[in-house]
Structure formats: structure tokens, C-alpha cells
Amino acid sequence: MSIRKAMLPAGWYPREASSVRHAIEGWHILPAGEKWRAAVAPHAGWTFSGRIASIAWSALAEAETIVIVGGHLGPSSPILIAQEEGFESPFGPISADVELRERLRGALAEASIPVSADRAVDNTVEVHLPFMGAFAPGARLLWLRAPASGAAISLGAALHEAAASLGREIAVIGSTDLTHYGPDYGFEPAGKGPKAESWVREVNDRAFLDALLALDPDAAIGRALQDGSACSPGAAATALSFALAAGAREFSELAYGTSLDIRAAASFVGYAALAGARRG
Numbered sequence: 001m002s003i004r005k006a007m008l009p010a011g012w013y014p015r016e017a018s019s020v021r022h023a024i025e026g027w028h029i030l031p032a033g034e035k036w037r038a039a040v041a042p043h044a045g046w047t048f049s050g051r052i053a054s055i056a057w058s059a060l061a062e063a064e065t066i067v068i069v070g071g072h073l074g075p076s077s078p079i080l081i082a083q084e085e086g087f088e089s090p091f092g093p094i095s096a097d098v099e100l101r102e103r104l105r106g107a108l109a110e111a112s113i114p115v116s117a118d119r120a121v122d123n124t125v126e127v128h129l130p131f132m133g134a135f136a137p138g139a140r141l142l143w144l145r146a147p148a149s150g151a152a153i154s155l156g157a158a159l160h161e162a163a164a165s166l167g168r169e170i171a172v173i174g175s176t177d178l179t180h181y182g183p184d185y186g187f188e189p190a191g192k193g194p195k196a197e198s199w200v201r202e203v204n205d206r207a208f209l210d211a212l213l214a215l216d217p218d219a220a221i222g223r224a225l226q227d228g229s230a231c232s233p234g235a236a237a238t239a240l241s242f243a244l245a246a247g248a249r250e251f252s253e254l255a256y257g258t259s260l261d262i263r264a265a266a267s268f269v270g271y272a273a274l275a276g277a278r279r280g
Contacts, residue, residue: 038243042271056273070124071232078114082143091133152234156241174239182267243277251276
């Protein structure tokens with residue numbers, strides 16, 4: 001059995017199952033009243049975005065397979081799919097849903113959507129694997145990364161069709177952080193200080209989130225590319241597209257914050273948790 005080893009350096013997330021549980025318990029996340037089949041969650045180190053990501057995970061409906069869609073891809077990139085049969089995590093190896101993966105690959109090939117193997121070191125999926133052990137023990141995993149293009153929207157619909165054809169109950173997490181602001185990122189259109197923070201929260205991030213809440217994945221990708229308001233908008237668009245294919249009539253914002261809520265700095269990043277498509 002081929003196992004994808006953890007590739008991120010220490011500090012991104014806890015490496016022991018007990019430490020994962022301790023971190024989540026420390027955030028005092030209340031059980032979600034609604035359970036959803038799709039969510040958007042951030043992917044920074046757990047120190048900064050773990051609490052908000054945990055809120056998204058706590059809202060997911062029980063599923064046989066969790067599909068985690070990462071990003072950090074431009075509009076011209078193909079969809080990336082991890083080819084391993086299992087994935088290292090603090091709770092032990094997570095099995096890949098090979099059957100769903102191959103059914104999805106076939107559907108994407110029929111639609112002439114480019115696909116390549118994901119072999120790169122990237123945080124957008126790996127940082128979520130500990131949440132699987134805590135919130136979805138026993139579920140299998142499909143590891144994807146989606147480009148910032150219409151292919152991401154097609155991917156969401158194809159996921160729904162592939163899962164339905166197998167009678168598979170799945171849940172989808174789209175992994176993205178929001179505006180990366182400040183000198184570390186070479187992006188300071190609103191200057192510095194409180195004015196800049198308000199602009200990120202109330203204008204730049206808000207336009208991207210409002211597009212998702214309006215159930216418009218194409219507009220969300222467009223806002224992100226135009227405004228620099230999400231590092232992996234294709235992942236969020238895939239989750240929303242899947243939700244729409246599953247019958248979603250609303251997408252709800254569960255939490256929002258920035259890294260400034262954790263630590264004062266000249267550079268900061270926005271984070272949000274959203275969810276949609278009730279189970280069944």
C-alpha cells in the first residue's frame with residue numbers, strides 16, 4: 001500500500017492524536033445545529049486558522065468519503081489528484097477512496113478537463129488531515145487540488161455525479177485562505193494600520209465571500225483573481241459547485257477572522273468558514 005507521508009515541517013499542526021484532540025477541545029467549538037455536505041475552510045497553520053477550520057469541520061455531515069480540495073494553482077493549471085492509496089496522519093493512515101478517484105478521473109477525461117498527479121509539497125490539503133481523524137474517523141479520503149478557473153466548477157459537478165453513480169455519501173471541503181495583506185506579500189492597496197484591516201475585512205474579503213453566499217462560484221473566482229482576495233479560489237468554487245449539484249439553496253457563513261485576531265503584525269491573512277447543502 002503506497003502511503004503519502006506528511007511533508008509539512010513541524011509547527012503547521014499537531015503531530016500526535018492526543019494533541020489534535022486537545023487543540024480542538026481548547027477552541028470550545030459547539031456542535032453545529034445543521035449538518036452540511038460541503039464547506040469552505042482555511043488552511044494556514046493551526047495557530048492562526050485552526051479554530052475557524054474546526055468550525056467548518058464540525059458542520060460537516062457524516063460521510064463515507066471526505067473530499068478535500070486544495071489549491072495554490074493558477075487558472076491554467078490542470079486539476080491535481082493524489083495517487084497514493086493512503087495518507088499519513090496523526091491518527092494513523094487514512095485510506096484513499098480509489099474507486100471514487102478512478103470514477104472521477106474517467107468523468108473528467110470524458111469532459112476533456114486536464115488532470116495530473118499531485119506530488120508537490122503543499123499545505124492546502126495536508127493541514128486538514130488531522131481534522132479527519134477528529135471529525136470523520138473511518139472515512140476515506142479523496143485528495144484534490146483545483147485551479148482558479150472554470151475547471152474547478154466542473155470538478156464540483158463531476159464529484160457529485162461520480163459519487164451518485166457509486167451510491168457514495170461524500171462531503172467536500174474547499175480549502176482557501178483569503179486576502180494576504182502587507183509587506184510580506186507585497187500587497188498594500190489600502191495603506192497600513194486599522195484602515196487597511198477594515199478594508200480587508202469589509203471590502204476585499206467581503207466581496208469574495210458575498211459571491212459564495214450568492215451561490216455564484218464563477219463570480220467568486222473572478223473576484224479573487226481581480227482583487228487578490230483568496231489564494232485558492234478554485235477550491236472554494238469546487239465546494240460550492242458540489243453543493244449546488246447536491247441541491248443547495250443557500251451557503252452560510254459560519255465564522256470569519258484574520259491572523260491579527262491571534263497576533264499583531266504588519267502583514268496578515270483573512271480566514272472564513274462557510275457551509276452549504278444539507279445532507280439528503
